[in-house]
Amino acid sequence: MDFFAYKDDSLMCEESDLTAIAEAVGTPFYCYSERTILRHLRVFQEAFALAPHLICYSVKANSNLAILNLLRHAGSGFDIVSGGELERVKRVGCDPEKVVFSGVGKTEAEIRAALEFGVRMFNVESAPELRRINEIAGEMGKVAPIALRVNPDVDAKTHPYISTGLKRNKFGIPHEQALELYREAAQMPNIRVRGLDCHIGSQLTQVTPFVDALKRVKGLLEEIAALGIEITDLDLGGGLGIPYEENDNPPSPQELAQALLTELGDQAVTVLLEPGRAIVGNAGILVARVEYVKETPDRDFIITDAGMNDLMRPTLYKAYHGVLPVTRHFDRDEVNADVVGPICETGDYFAQDRYVPKFREGELLAVRSAGAYGFVMSGNYNSRPKVAEVLVRGDQYAVARQRETLDQLLNNDVMDPQFNE
Ligand SMILES: Cc1ncc(COP(=O)(O)O)c(C=O)c1O
Numbered sequence: 001m002d003f004f005a006y007k008d009d010s011l012m013c014e015e016s017d018l019t020a021i022a023e024a025v026g027t028p029f030y031c032y033s034e035r036t037i038l039r040h041l042r043v044f045q046e047a048f049a050l051a052p053h054l055i056c057y058s059v060k061a062n063s064n065l066a067i068l069n070l071l072r073h074a075g076s077g078f079d080i081v082s083g084g085e086l087e088r089v090k091r092v093g094c095d096p097e098k099v100v101f102s103g104v105g106k107t108e109a110e111i112r113a114a115l116e117f118g119v120r121m122f123n124v125e126s127a128p129e130l131r132r133i134n135e136i137a138g139e140m141g142k143v144a145p146i147a148l149r150v151n152p153d154v155d156a157k158t159h160p161y162i163s164t165g166l167k168r169n170k171f172g173i174p175h176e177q178a179l180e181l182y183r184e185a186a187q188m189p190n191i192r193v194r195g196l197d198c199h200i201g202s203q204l205t206q207v208t209p210f211v212d213a214l215k216r217v218k219g220l221l222e223e224i225a226a227l228g229i230e231i232t233d234l235d236l237g238g239g240l241g242i243p244y245e246e247n248d249n250p251p252s253p254q255e256l257a258q259a260l261l262t263e264l265g266d267q268a269v270t271v272l273l274e275p276g277r278a279i280v281g282n283a284g285i286l287v288a289r290v291e292y293v294k295e296t297p298d299r300d301f302i303i304t305d306a307g308m309n310d311l312m313r314p315t316l317y318k319a320y321h322g323v324l325p326v327t328r329h330f331d332r333d334e335v336n337a338d339v340v341g342p343i344c345e346t347g348d349y350f351a352q353d354r355y356v357p358k359f360r361e362g363e364l365l366a367v368r369s370a371g372a373y374g375f376v377m378s379g380n381y382n383s384r385p386k387v388a389e390v391l392v393r394g395d396q397y398a399v400a401r402q403r404e405t406l407d408q409l410l411n412n413d414v415m416d417p418q419f420n421e
């Protein structure tokens with residue numbers, strides 16, 4: 001089984017396989033292709049092979065342990081943003097030297113846990129965070145390796161909710177304050193300056209904003225060097241977009257690497273990248289069953305057993321996801337329809353006012369490009385248990401996460417016995 005080659009519209013895995021998986025694990029479920037994930041990682045590794053580099057897969061995109069384990073064995077490092085993600089990379093036995101810790105709100109407990117583990121570096125997002133890390137490292141008798149995440153004030157030209165590199169965004173240290181903070185960091189007893197970091201947003205569909213950001217931080221690298229501070233790691237973040245629609249044509253990792261390495265010239269640094277979506281986005285689908293087809297004078301409603309709680313990207317960002325029947329009949333008519341879920345919200349949809357193949361009740365439907373920011377952003381709204389995740393390898397598959405049971409869903413609620421009369 002293989003599906004969703006990069007920029008390739010070849011259909012997903014064999015229909016009979018998906019049907020068998022649906023019978024075994026129930027619908028809805030997420031289904032990921034091991035081969036596609038590994039191919040995407042390899043494309044990045046090869047694209048940056050001309051320079052010393054480390055690809056640190058961004059765990060937030062899809063944090064399933066089976067996927068992290070796969071990537072770890074293929075040489076990937078990881079970009080984490082919480083104590084929970086730290087625990088995940090520990091569970092798959094990742095080398096601490098391959099882990100970078102980002103995020104604007106690191107708690108004291110998270111900093112301690114990361115120092116204990118020995119992460120490669122903290123990507124520090126504010127002056128108070130830097131001071132907190134210095135203090136905690138001192139208490140623990142450790143020296144914390146850090147990079148400052150610099151906000152270069154560059155427009156990533158993406159959805160405003162996932163743009164991070166403008167000065168009005170909460171992320172990173174303003175470019176004009178960075179040099180002063182490097183000076184301060186270099187004098188802190190429990191801090192070792194190791195890198196410079198920058199990440200301007202997600203689902204970027206052009207190379208130019210990446211290059212513009214690099215130009216901004218390159219100037220800074222020279223100023224930092226002039227202070228006698230040595231930067232050995234340059235973390236350029238993640239953000240490379242993927243094709244969601246037929247005609248989307250984002251740059252490839254090779255195009256990105258070529259542009260960045262050319263701009264970087266002969267700087268003697270290790271380049272770190274934090275791709276998430278580009279590795280897993282088009283390696284996964286959400287499989288649902290069509291419960292009802294409701295025909296109205298205005299349009300058809302294809303009502304599935306998956307909802308916005310399982311995949312919230314369409315309603316949150318008005319994001320486009322392809323919708324296909326798992327069983328292919330080339331003579332199907334197309335109808336104008338909304339593909340919706342069972343949840344009591346008008347925003348509960350996967351496709352709106354779109355021409356889609358005519359679906360039949362009871363059949364399986366696949367929502368495409370759902371491998372990144374799909375399951376990880378799912379929730380329990382309407383008391384719906386979280387769905388299963390399945391990883392396919394060749395013609396085999398493994399359940400990578402069991403469907404949540406109703407007991408698991410309800411068990412953390414506590415009723416006050418006083419009101420149990
Ligand atoms: C700091 C950081 N690194 C990496 C990523 C991964 O982004 P993407 O999945 O778009 O590659 C993100 C998300 O935008 C991020 O905030």
Ligand SMILES: N[C@@H](CCCC[NH3+])C(=O)O
Pocket residue numbers: 060162202203313317372373
């Ligand atoms: N959740 C976003 C991406 C966020 C990137 C994280 N910094 C999406 O689904 O597109």
